[in-house]
Amino acid sequence: MADTAVECDEKARGRSEPPGRPPRNRAVMKHSDVLGGLDYLAADYHRQDFSKHIHNEYLIGLIERGVHDVWCRGEIWHAGSGTVATFAPGEPHFGGAGDDLGWSQKIFYMPEGLVRQVLEDSGQNEPGTIDFKSPFQENAPVAHGLSAFWRLLEHGHSSALEIEEYLIRFLPHVFAEAGGSRVAGPKFVPPRIRDVCDFIHAHFDEVLQLAALAALAGCCKATLIDGFKAHFGLPPTRYLIQVRIDEARRLLRRGQHVADVAVAVGFADQSHLTRHFKAVLGVTPARYLSV
Structure with a gap:
């Protein structure tokens, strides 16, 4: 093990x-x-x-x-x-x-x-x-x-x-x-919110704009934000951060360097990854990586 x-x-x-x-x-x-x-x-x-x-x-x-x-x-x-x-x-x-x-x-x-x-x-x-x-x-x-x-x-x-x-x-x-x-089964999420959710999972490493996400959902920005908060408890920006952190955990377990992981999952640099990682998991990615 x-x-x-x-x-x-x-x-x-x-x-x-x-x-x-x-x-x-x-x-x-x-x-x-x-x-x-x-x-x-x-x-x-x-x-x-x-x-x-x-x-x-x-x-x-x-x-x-x-x-x-x-x-x-x-x-x-x-x-x-x-x-x-x-x-x-x-x-x-x-x-x-x-x-x-x-x-x-x-x-x-x-x-x-x-x-x-x-x-x-x-x-x-x-x-x-x-x-x-x-x-x-x-x-x-x-x-x-x-x-x-x-x-x-x-x-x-x-x-x-x-x-x-x-x-x-x-x-x-x-x-x-x-x-x-x-x-029983996954909770219901309206199709337009699910489409944006799927898009975030597929493009988490890119720079995403709220206007583009709202256009994908076919609604205004405020409606998109309210929809995400209603179904996921988080606005789209925080949902994106969550997806990036989950992917960072996977890459860190594979032994990749923290700075490389930060860029790979879409953060500007290692310090941005570290701040968000610690605020969710209570440890820094550098500590997560060290053995």
């Missing part, structure tokens, strides 16, 4: 913080190839603001310390220690620290294909995406199971077979405890 590590621990580099300087964020992100691949993140944040974004994967995790404030579903959630985070694909959210002490978390990014395969292997073969009852939930058994899954992934001698067996036993329990309704 190949792992790609992201290390943001300054102390591990042999440097200590000067007196009076605020503590640095520390984050580790890795990639496991099991069942087609998943990313998993451990982070200790003191100052970290996440911009409004979505994930194409299921985001399932655990707040281990402090308070993480997150806007989602029209309200602010104050997620404290021991809280389980459960986000379905495409659920818009943003947030940061709930107080001056920051927070620690462990997050798993599980692609829909992986979740679907695991649920089918456990006898749950109903189609569609599963929504969650709420983005944050108090559930001690699930929290303990997530910690155990992290330890299994981190154990150097764990085989792909062991990890797959654990997921088949544990993941159905997570969805049984925290899952809500099942949405």
